[in-house]
Amino acid sequence: MVFNTLTFAVFFATVLAMHSLPLRWSTRKVNLLLASYVFYAAWNPPFIILLWVSTVVDWYAAQALVHAKQPAKRRAWMLLSVVANLGMLLYFKYGAFLLNNFAAIMAGLGITYHPPEIDIVLPVGISFYTFATMSYTLDIYLRRAVPARNFLDYALFVTFFPHLVAGPIMQPTELVPQFERERRATPHQLHFGLALMTLGLFQKVVLADTFLSNAAERVYDSGAVPGALDAWTGTLAFSGQIFCDFAGYSTTAIGAALCLGFAMPDNFRFPHAAVGFSDFWHRWHITLSSWLRDYLYIPLGGNRHGPARTHFALMGTMLLGGLWHGASWTFVVWGGLHGLYLSAERVLRHRFAGYHPGYLATIAIGLLTWMLVNVTWVFFRAKKFGTAWQVLRGMSGQNDAAKPILDTVFLIVVPLVIAGIVVSHWLMRQQTLEAMLTRAHPALITAA
Numbered sequence: 123m124v125f126n127t128l129t130f131a132v133f134f135a136t137v138l139a140m141h142s143l144p145l146r147w148s149t150r151k152v153n154l155l156l157a158s159y160v161f162y163a164a165w166n167p168p169f170i171i172l173l174w175v176s177t178v179v180d181w182y183a184a185q186a187l188v189h190a191k192q193p194a195k196r197r198a199w200m201l202l203s204v205v206a207n208l209g210m211l212l213y214f215k216y217g218a219f220l221l222n223n224f225a226a227i228m229a230g231l232g233i234t235y236h237p238p239e240i241d242i243v244l245p246v247g248i249s250f251y252t253f254a255t256m257s258y259t260l261d262i263y264l265r266r267a268v269p270a271r272n273f274l275d276y277a278l279f280v281t282f283f284p285h286l287v288a289g290p291i292m293q294p295t296e297l298v299p300q301f302e303r304e305r306r307a308t309p310h311q312l313h314f315g316l317a318l319m320t321l322g323l324f325q326k327v328v329l330a331d332t333f334l335s336n337a338a339e340r341v342y343d344s345g346a347v348p349g350a351l352d353a354w355t356g357t358l359a360f361s362g363q364i365f366c367d368f369a370g371y372s373t374t375a376i377g378a379a380l381c382l383g384f385a386m387p388d389n390f391r392f393p394h395a396a397v398g399f400s401d402f403w404h405r406w407h408i409t410l411s412s413w414l415r416d417y418l419y420i421p422l423g424g425n426r427h428g429p430a431r432t433h434f435a436l437m438g439t440m441l442l443g444g445l446w447h448g449a450s451w452t453f454v455v456w457g458g459l460h461g462l463y464l465s466a467e468r469v470l471r472h473r474f475a476g477y478h479p480g481y482l483a484t485i486a487i488g489l490l491t492w493m494l495v496n497v498t499w500v501f502f503r504a505k506k507f508g509t510a511w512q513v514l515r516g517m518s519g520q521n522d523a524a525k526p527i528l529d530t531v532f533l534i535v536v537p538l539v540i541a542g543i544v545v546s547h548w549l550m551r552q553q554t555l556e557a558m559l560t561r562a563h564p565a566l567i568t569a570a
Contacts, residue, residue, distance in 0.1 A: 123161050123162075123164035123165060124287075125319075125322070125323065125326070125371060125374045125375070125378075126323055126326050126327050126331075129164065133157075133160070133161065133164075134378060134381075136157075137153075137154070137157045137283075137382070138381060138382070140153050140157075141153065141154065141306070141382050141383075142306070147303075147304040148274070150304075151274055151275070151278055151301060152274065154278060154282070154283075154382070155274065155277055155278050155281060157283060158278070158281040158282055158283040158286060159173075159281060161283035161286065162246075162247070162281065162283070162286060162287070165246050166243070166245070166246070169245040169246075172210060172214075172245055172248065173251065173280065173281055175206070175210070176206070176207060176210070176251065176252065176255045176280065177255070177276070177277050177280045177281070179202070179203060179206045179207075180203050180206075180207070180255045180256075180258055180259050180276075180280075181270075181273055181276050181277075183199045183200070183202055183203040183259050184203075184258060184259050184262045184269045184276075185269060186199045187199050187200065187259065187262050187263055188262065188268075188269055196263060197263075199259075199263075200259060200260070200263040203255075203256065203259035203260075204256060204259075204260075207252045207255055207256050208252070208256075210248065210252065211248060211249065211252045213242070214242055214243075214244055214245055214248055215244055215248060215249065215449055216445075216449045217240065217242050218240055218242055218449070219449035219450070221237045221240070222237065224237070225237045246287050247286050247287030247288065249446060250285070250286070250287065250288060250289050250291055251280055251281075251286060253291050253410075253413055254279070254280060254285075254291055254292055254293070254294075255280055256417070257291075257293050257294065257413065257416075257417065258276070258279075258294045260417060261293070261294060261295065266295075267294060267295050270294070270298045270301075271302060274301075275298055275301040275302060276294075276298065278301055279292070279294055279297050279298045279301065282297065282379075282384075283378075284375040284376070284378040284379040284382075284384075284386065285297075285375050285379070285386060288368075288371045288372070288375070289371075289372055289375070289389060289407075289409055289410070290372055290375065290376070290386050290387055290388075290389040290408075290409040291409040291410055291412075291413050292386065292387075292409070293412075293413075296386075296387065297384070297386075300384050300385065305382065305383035305384055306383045307380065307381055307382060307383040308383075311380050311381070311383060312380075312381050314377075314380060314556070314559065315376075315377040315378065315379070315380030315381035315382075316377065316381060317377070317559060317567060318373050318374070318376055318377030318380065318555075319373075319374050319377035319378060319381070320377075321370075321373055321377075321555075322369075322370045322371065322372070322373030322374030322375075322376075322377060323370065323374055324370070325366040325367075325369060325370030325373065326366060326367055326370030326371055326374065327370075329362065329363075329366040329370070329539060329543075330362075330363045330364075330366035330367040330370060331367075333535055333536070333539050334359045334360070334362045334363040334366065334536065334539060335359075335363050336532070337355060337356055337359035337528055337532040337535075337536050338356050338357075338359040338360035338363055338503065340356065340527055340528055340532070341353065341355070341356025341357070341359075341513065341527055341528070342356060342360070342503050342504060342505075342509060342513065343505075344527060346524075346525065346527050347512060347516070347521050347523065347524045347525070348512065348513060348516040348521060348524055348527055349516055349521055349524035349525075349526070349527075350516055350517065350518075350519045350521075351528075351533065352516065352524070352526065352527040352528050353513050353514075353515075353516030353517040353521070354516075354517055355528055355532060355533055355536050355537070356513070356527075356528070357496055357499055357500055357503075357513065357517065358496065358536060358537070358540045359532075359536045359540070360499055360502075360503045361495070361496050361499050361540070362536075362539055362540045362543055364499065364502070364503075365390070365393065365394070365543065366543075368389075368390065368407065369389070369390035372389035372390060373389075373390075376388070376389070387408065387409060388408060388554075389407060389408050389409050390405065390406060390407065390408065391404070391405040391408060391554075392405060392546075392547035392548075392550050392551055393405035393406040393547070394492060394543055394544045394547040394548075395488060395544070395547035395548045395550070395551040396488065396491050396492070396495075397479075397484055397487050397488045397491060398467055398487060398491055399460065399463040399464050399467050399491060399494075399495075400464060400467060401491070402491060402495060403460075403464075410443070410446075414439050414442075414443050415439075418435075418438070418439045418442060418443075419435050419436070419439040420435075422434065422435035422438050422439065423435045429468075429472075432468065433465045433468070436461050436464045436465050436468075437458070437461035437462070437465065438461075439461070440457040440458065440460045440461030440464065441454055441457045441458055441461060442457070443457050443460075444456045444457020444458065444460070445457065447502070450505070451507070452501045452502070452504055452505070452506070452507060452510060453501070453502065455501045455507075455510075456498050456499075456501040456502045459497070459498045459501070460498060463494060463498075488548070492544070497514070497517075500513050500514055500517075
């Protein structure tokens with residue numbers, strides 16, 4: 123089940139009504155857990171088994187980690203959790219990718235190998251709940267957290283439907299404690315949660331799926347050679363589409379949780395107004411950035427062992443982060459470009475340590491950041507490298523024989539929507555959405 127359906131509207135109204143009943147807190151938590159399973163089963167019921175396996179394995183691994191005294195035993199239980207979770211993720215998300223690349227390597231060595239044709243269905247949300255459950259056992263192994271007090275709280279943390287399929291990626295220390303005490307939304311939380319859901323669905327349904335997706339599809343999927351105007355319009359359309367899609371879904375999730383009385387962290391904070399690439403990753407998919415920092419960048423050495431190790435950690439983190447988004451080398455290149463950007467930024471910051479940009483310089487750096495991020499979106503959107511090079515050539519004005527792809531309406535609507543997004547992000551750069559909505563008159567919010 124996805125948020126932008128009438129089925130979800132009926133489902134959520136039912137869950138909200140049941141959560142408001144004068145029942146015991148444990149009963150209402152069971153209701154939320156069952157509702158979350160129904161939410162996931164609406165897509166493909168058998169894949170609930172994967173949720174159960176991940177939940178049970180990590181629950182018992184965490185309990186064993188607490189009681190194990192010998193380092194070797196603790197390491198063995200931690201590895202059991204990691205292998206079980208990553209094993210499922212590798213099989214379902216990367217099985218065909220790994221098999222095809224193995225066949226390509228064999229062909230390069232002169233060995234003919236025809237891999238069997240496999241049709242693996244990718245379970246929705248597996249990347250998100252795998253990261254969430256892994257953080258639970260890893261935090262306990264590193265003694266940064268204690269296990270949940272009961273199995274119900276932990277199972278609800280894994281399956282809680284607002285964040286289950288597309289984030290935010292919740293860490294157990296953020297959500298499990300909220301299940302320990304009774305939660306019921308106040309009128310203010312309910313109003314604000316519904317406002318967030320409205321805004322999120324507007325971003326997803328109206329902006330991403332209606333105004334922007336068609337332009338991106340025509341440029342990237344038609345097979346036609348784009349000229350400069352079409353290439354830039356299609357790429358800008360995708361940059362807005364992916365933001366409104368990801369941020370819209372996250373905003374809806376945060377609003378849905380708030381309507382039930384639970385708080386979830388911001389996941390996007392006006393990234394089109396980022397000044398520099400580290401600033402971009404503090405604003406874009408924030409919970410993913412935090413997970414990659416805590417469980418990849420820091421274990422790879424972080425910034426504690428000199429510049430060379432830092433650049434290695436940055437590049438390794440971003441390459442794996444790119445692969446997390448999809449089983450394709452184009453995603454790896456997307457991550458690699460961001461790794462290069464972050465490394466170059468660190469070098470420049472060290473070189474110009476005493477420099478403090480003024481207002482105009484800040485805007486110029488922000489626009490440069492935005493333009494270079496748009497270049498990376500080409501690889502994120504293109505299904506093949508040939509398409510990516512073709513679009514990049516168009517963006518640089520090298521496709522001389524290109525014929526028009528986009529109708530005039532796209533050439534007008536897309537720049538207007540993107541300009542609106544960029545301007546609004548710069549206006550909101552130093553404040554939060556909650557603060558803005560709190561100051562705004564209710565009639566203005568209702569009209570908007």
